[in-house]
Amino acid sequence: MKLSNKFIIIIGILTMMTMPCKAQKWEHLADTPQMGWSTWNKFQGNISEDIIKGIADVMVETGLRDAGYTYINIDDCWHGKRDADGFIQADPIKFPNGIKAVADYVHSKGLKLGIYSDAGSATCAGRPGSLGHEYQDAIQYARWGVDYLKYDWCNTTNVNPQGAYQLISDALRSAGRPIFLSMCEWGNSQPWKWAREIGHSWRTTPDIWCHFDSLRVFPGYTQFGVMQCIQFNDSLRQYAGKGYWNDPDMLEVGNGMTENEDRAHFTMWCMMASPLILGNDLRNMSEATRNIIMNKEMIAINQDTLGIQGLHYCDRDGLQFWFKPLAGGDWAFTIFNPTQNNIVCELNWQDFNFIDSQVSKMSTAFNTNIYKVYNLWTHKMEGKTNLKNKIVRKVTVKSRDVVSYRLIK
Template identity: 55%
Template sequence: MNMKHTAQLVVGGLLAAVACANSWAQKFDGLASTPQMGWNSWNKFACDIDERLIRETADAMVRQGLKDAGYQYVNIDDCWQGQRDADGTIQPDPKRFPSGMKALADYVHGKGLKLGIYSDAGATTCGGRPGSRGHEYQDARTYASWGIDYVKYDWCDTPGLNAEAAYTTMRDAIAKAGRPMLFSICEWGMSKPWEWAGKVGHSWRTTPDIYNCFDCQFSPGFSTGLGVLRILDKHADAGLRKFAGPGHWNDMDMLEVGNGMSDDEDRAHLSIWAMMASPLILGNDLRSMSEATRRILTNPGVIAVSQDKLGVQALRVLADGPLELYAKPLDGGEWALMFLNRSNQPADVDHDWKKQVLIDDLSKRSVDFKQSVYRWSDLWSKKTGDTSTKLKARLAPHSVLMLRLTGPAKP
């Protein structure tokens, strides 16, 4: 056999190996066709978690009507981990999760819900527990054996790592494990994941962590926490909407609804996340939330905007001082509009529809209200009207007016 022929065989073998690997080296399709909805333990409980909390949260998700509203994932964040055994297999903390993760997954599945788990691309997690670096395939197999449905993958303790490569490795590990698991990338937008993560994960964080305030920035130690408006601005100003769509979403971080902001701010918070097609991952204590919070989180009209199958992220079409207007094309020729009052003072909406032409180059959708009259319904107050007359309203500080437009109707 001559050297040329040998080289051809070697190259051919490598290409065959690559082709074989690529046959499974992809994220699971069919997950997150609309932005995922669920709950995560971190915002409210941080490391103070155990299996009782997770079971009670699953119970509450069903009892409080959240499951019926569309929320389905119960996600355990950092600090569930114990140590690795002699074979390197990760074990849950035996004091916090004495029954094991398989039993917990079975319980959650028995409620008609899905269980999520957390790990990190580094050697240790943000909470100092064992990360997945060097154990990606082993961990993915372990999660699959437990019946895990969702993997949130963080970015602490990663000096020298390339984010795209590290997340691709875990994507491939999940695919090789063979169980469909939604893959949530959490590297805080540091490497512009929207440019590469569409083929790697089902969603990717775009900013530092959210902080429980409407308009502020908080910097404890090495991390930065951003309020609701600060996160919104990073999405509205950075041209990220073209990267979002079914199966691949810009993740604005978990919700802080029910964690201490006013009801107006909570309604605005949920509305913004729905308009921007961000995952809706609750971060409050579902077991003891108020009835007002429950009604906010289960608003069917707002959730329908979030879960619209067209999957287009809203665009900011008007900014008039503290008052802004966002538009989101919906399936079936409909639109969602949101007037946002960013101010600490009340703001008046005096909107002449006939002076407004909505144009969205991304979805190739437009509407001229001089030519067409649309009916509208207010998704929070339930008021109705149409675009043949001016829209007048007074918005409280840090509140929204959110409308769904259907039509066109007869003038």
């Protein structure tokens, strides 16, 4: 039996009235950071049903799906108008068969579909926002088979962020379909302090743009380069964990930076346990881009089941030294060179004896433990750590690049 829109509205209202004031978000959708692809960085508003289906095909053919990239997210500009009952419809030119048909196609490929809306009266691109239609929109997404919602923060004058995100979280829960909630208010209200039970990830930074180390300033807002995103995100590790992740925005790998910069960008997102949402045209990517985003051993660092964001341990001679505790007692260790010069590092493991007292309570204990050293980018073993207090190796870290190891206990 097909239910009318008006009847569905009544069901939604009755459900809302009988639910607790604060429903918990859907659990176990984000035990590890989400992985997928989004339209925005490459296509922005120039999206279509054919592009989404083409990306779905490529994600399967290239092995990206099997590497863990499961979401295909349609960002801003998919919206058409609301119908007579207030239910949002897809743009009839860009999506002539509707979102349900796209979701069915994506699901047939073993992938999941994400969609976008905004807590305000209009989206950032001026399409209809969800303000005043939260439960209707959640019902519509569930009917369409949507699996992920990115919820933005434009046109939100006098809207309370904590209340707005709690409202859409409750609405998604009441609609009955497990939907991942990606909060995107750019960290303005410090959601890491209050959103753990509301959303599955929250943006910690303004929007990223395809540049390694500079700001892009517009009237009223500023975009961050890769370095600025890292700097804003790296002090928030105590707020991230299984089910709730700090999000320094989507990946720009393959969109115009150098190979070194792309590799550093991807590595640092993995070290920070950040969402890995690709933003390049997967149908036309170089072999270098493919090798970066398909590095399954680096992805394993991001997706490690311990669920700990990496620690920016110290800086020395222009280099940053990062550690990420892993399940089973291993560590990921990255030497990050954000400068424009190659730097030779004299590496002494005894310089890095510490206990991660803030989050994991794990100790590197290089003075008592010997680890096998596996290079995550050359895919080669490079010996073992040493118990003696002496320099054991020299490492060259190229400009705007990384050297990354898995230290295997």
